Amino acid sequence: MEEEKTAMKRLIRLVAVLMLTSMIFTACAPAAEEPVVIEDEWGLMTFTPGSKVTLGVSSALAGAYAVYGQDMLNGVDLAIADFGGTLQGWELVSKGGDDGCEGAPAVTVAEQFAADPTLLAVIGPMCSGSVVPASDIYAEHNIIMVTPSSTAVVVTARGYENLFRLVANDDLQAEVTVDFLRKDLGLSTLAVLHDQSIYGQGIAEAVHGKFAAAGGDVTGIEGITRGDVDYSAVIATTLAGNPEAVYYGGMDAEGALIISQLRSAGFEGVFFGPDGIKSKPTFIDASGGAAEGSYATFGAVGGATGYDEWEVRFTELYDAPVAYAPGSYDSALIILQAADAVAQVDSDGNLVIGRKALADKIRATPFAGITGALEFTATGDLGKVSITVFHVENGDFVDVKKVDFGD
Amino acid sequence: MGFDLSSFIEQLLNGLTVGSFYALIALGYSMVYGVLTMINFAHGEIFMVGAYVGLYTINRLVDVGLYDSNRILAVGITFIAGTIGAAITGVTVERLAYRPLRRAARLAPLISAIGMSIFLQEFIRLLPKMGEAITGITIGSFTLFPESLQQGVVGFLEDFGGARVKTYPGVFGVGGFDIGDIHITYSRVIILIMSVLTMIGLYFLVRYSRFGKAMRAVAEDKDIASMMGIDIDQVISRTFLIGSALAGIAGVMVGMFYLQIRPTMGFVPGIKAFTAAVLGGIGNIPGAMLGGYALGLGEVIGVQFLPAVYKDIVSFSILVLILIFKPTGILGEALAEKKM
Numbered sequence: 223m224e225e226e227k228t229a230m231k232r233l234i235r236l237v238a239v240l241m242l243t244s245m246i247f248t249a250c251a252p253a254a255e256e257p258v259v260i261e262d263e264w265g266l267m268t269f270t271p272g273s274k275v276t277l278g279v280s281s282a283l284a285g286a287y288a289v290y291g292q293d294m295l296n297g298v299d300l301a302i303a304d305f306g307g308t309l310q311g312w313e314l315v316s317k318g319g320d321d322g323c324e325g326a327p328a329v330t331v332a333e334q335f336a337a338d339p340t341l342l343a344v345i346g347p348m349c350s351g352s353v354v355p356a357s358d359i360y361a362e363h364n365i366i367m368v369t370p371s372s373t374a375v376v377v378t379a380r381g382y383e384n385l386f387r388l389v390a391n392d393d394l395q396a397e398v399t400v401d402f403l404r405k406d407l408g409l410s411t412l413a414v415l416h417d418q419s420i421y422g423q424g425i426a427e428a429v430h431g432k433f434a435a436a437g438g439d440v441t442g443i444e445g446i447t448r449g450d451v452d453y454s455a456v457i458a459t460t461l462a463g464n465p466e467a468v469y470y471g472g473m474d475a476e477g478a479l480i481i482s483q484l485r486s487a488g489f490e491g492v493f494f495g496p497d498g499i500k501s502k503p504t505f506i507d508a509s510g511g512a513a514e515g516s517y518a519t520f521g522a523v524g525g526a527t528g529y530d531e532w533e534v535r536f537t538e539l540y541d542a543p544v545a546y547a548p549g550s551y552d553s554a555l556i557i558l559q560a561a562d563a564v565a566q567v568d569s570d571g572n573l574v575i576g577r578k579a580l581a582d583k584i585r586a587t588p589f590a591g592i593t594g595a596l597e598f599t600a601t602g603d604l605g606k607v608s609i610t611v612f613h614v615e616n617g618d619f620v621d622v623k624k625v626d627f628g629d
Numbered sequence: 630m631g632f633d634l635s636s637f638i639e640q641l642l643n644g645l646t647v648g649s650f651y652a653l654i655a656l657g658y659s660m661v662y663g664v665l666t667m668i669n670f671a672h673g674e675i676f677m678v679g680a681y682v683g684l685y686t687i688n689r690l691v692d693v694g695l696y697d698s699n700r701i702l703a704v705g706i707t708f709i710a711g712t713i714g715a716a717i718t719g720v721t722v723e724r725l726a727y728r729p730l731r732r733a734a735r736l737a738p739l740i741s742a743i744g745m746s747i748f749l750q751e752f753i754r755l756l757p758k759m760g761e762a763i764t765g766i767t768i769g770s771f772t773l774f775p776e777s778l779q780q781g782v783v784g785f786l787e788d789f790g791g792a793r794v795k796t797y798p799g800v801f802g803v804g805g806f807d808i809g810d811i812h813i814t815y816s817r818v819i820i821l822i823m824s825v826l827t828m829i830g831l832y833f834l835v836r837y838s839r840f841g842k843a844m845r846a847v848a849e850d851k852d853i854a855s856m857m858g859i860d861i862d863q864v865i866s867r868t869f870l871i872g873s874a875l876a877g878i879a880g881v882m883v884g885m886f887y888l889q890i891r892p893t894m895g896f897v898p899g900i901k902a903f904t905a906a907v908l909g910g911i912g913n914i915p916g917a918m919l920g921g922y923a924l925g926l927g928e929v930i931g932v933q934f935l936p937a938v939y940k941d942i943v944s945f946s947i948l949v950l951i952l953i954f955k956p957t958g959i960l961g962e963a964l965a966e967k968k969m
Contacts, residue, residue: 446938447941450897452650455640455643458643479888486814487812
């Protein structure tokens with residue numbers, strides 16, 4: 223019995239050693255024979271002949287904010303179609319990953335994307351609360367990500383070279399908001415609500431700080447819970463301070479509930495929100511008419527050459543763009559054009575793209591998109607951005623003021 | 630902030646409204662616990678299904694014009710449809726997921742209930758996609774469904790469910806009236822009156838009807854009740870029917886008053902109502918009502934004195950404290966002792 227065991231152990235050891243040596247040899251052999259032609263500091267993406275090239279879209283595809291995610295996916299699909307459907311003969315596809323506008327699922331989506339050998343780059347995540355944790359994963363794997371919508375200041379403040387965004391940050395958004403409230407509307411008291419997310423709380427606190435710094439009086443700041451339906455208790459405490467305006471840092475679904483409950487509580491002042499509430503179907507239409515007269519800021523959209531024609535085409539194919547479809551369209555095209563420029567076909571017929579080469583190309587190439595002339599700075603932010611203030615009139619968003627930043 | 634009587638009264642009304650929802654949902658938990666000693670964790674989803682059936686109904690009534698010509702009738706039909714939809718769902722869930730496990734270990738139906746909860750949520754969320762997949766089946770070049778039928782089915786399912794938030798038409802608007810400084814919206818008054826009437830009706834049903842007596846007998850002792858000739862399965866089935874119908878009423882109400890509904894909407898109210906049921910003494914019907922209102926009021930009073938972000942901490946602290954110091958709840962003494 224004992225002898226048998228030792229014999230068995232020896233055999234296992236022998237097999238293990240054999241396997242190891244064979245692995246070392248197979249790993250070394252081709253590398254020694256074949257000269258490496260394409261190199262990249264961050265590594266290479268290799269697409270075998272006949273494989274697909276995937277653009278990942280990380281966004282909310284189900285749940286309360288799904289309308290935004292579908293909008294983004296449609297934008298990317300249209301970009302792929304306009305690009306011709308292939309990248310140097312390799313079929314392009316989009317792949318949605320549902321991050322629910324939350325942190326933890328966005329990390330899961332990032333890990334799934336990272337494990338996909340056909341992945342070229344990622345558009346998204348949509349929400350700052352998703353971008354912050356997920357970008358660590360993307361950075362680790364040197365995956366290029368372009369977010370058309372994440373606005374929190376912190377997003378581009380961490381020195382990631384693989385990360386780009388197409389919108390102005392919340393500092394600028396808050397600046398425009400406060401300026402509009404104080405000067406254009408001449409208001410001096412404001413109450414602030416937020417949804418406790420990185421995005422919502424971030425912008426709410428920025429508005430809070432800037433409003434106070436501009437000589438205004440902030441009567442209160444309170445957090446609410448996403449997914450609740452009855453906010454009447456917090457609304458009553460908020461209105462106890464008699465504010466002339468209420469600012470809500472958060473998303474459309476809760477925004478619609480808050481404005482309708484503010485109105486039923488007798489509030490007649492101004493309601494103002496960030497880009498997260500700029501959705502006709504899920505903010506204006508979902509508020510049962512209460513959203514009329516509200517204001518929202520939104521980063522760079524429209525005004526650029528070709529936008530109107532694009533919007534008509536997009537609407538025919540899908541539905542009217544909600545918010546981030548134009549930005550996602552531009553994000554996808556920026557990635558595809560840069561990839562087209564740096565892609566090479568190696569001796570085995572594989573399409574090879576260097577990760578750092580792709581990032582550098584994106585950073586170095588100005589792009590004339592439908593959302594404007596886009597040019598990135600070293601941090602991944604745009605050099606020039608603009609923010610538009612929208613007013614809800616007759617059940618739709620109407621732009622009332624546009625502020626440009628940079629030059 | 631000084632103490633302001635009128636805003637305090639407004640807050641009390643807010644608390645009573647929220648409490649009404651909690652109470653209506655809590656009743657289902659409590660009644661089921663009464664007859665089966667199990668927590669039906671899919672109850673929040675039954676509430677959600679009620680809201681979706683109601684939404685589909687009211688949108689069709691808008692289409693045919695009844696909503697505009699006779700709003701009260703349209704709202705009535707919507708409530709009935711939502712209630713029936715939830716009741717059918719509840720009975721089906723019991724038949725499929727709980728009855729086969731009646732003699733199994735106590736954890737089995739509980740796990741089955743959590744499974745049903747996830748299933749119902751995903752079912753409503755994925756309805757249009759499932760419709761697309763099923764009607765799009767092809768065998769070779771032969772399509773199982775003609776294209777027109779496929780579009781019809783998918784269109785119907787998209788109207789019914791899906792991942793997006795859906796919106797009720799604004800039935801009651803934001804109108805209201807003032808008593809002195811106190812602003813009261815009509816919707817809150819309607820919610821309160823409807824809930825209270827429903828609960829009074831339920832109380833009399835359970836107290837005096839033949840079914841109510843049978844239900845109480847089953848809750849007290851299944852074996853003896855069975856020996857007395859009571860059909861246990863039928864009583865349990867009807868208990869699910871009534872509990873689910875109440876959740877359906879709450880679901881349609883939430884849709885009409887807050888407008889937005891989504892597949893995940895049952896989770897938070899479900900957990901809160903469960904808290905309310907425990908608070909009042911689980912298994913006890915007046916206890917569930919009392920617990921619902923107590924929790925609703927507790928939340929708004931908490932927000933008066935603490936930052937609003939503590940709202941959920943308040944409700945769940947109440948749950949923990951009750952479980953530690955009075956696990957039988959406010960009214961549940963006699964029943965809970967027996968079930969230990």
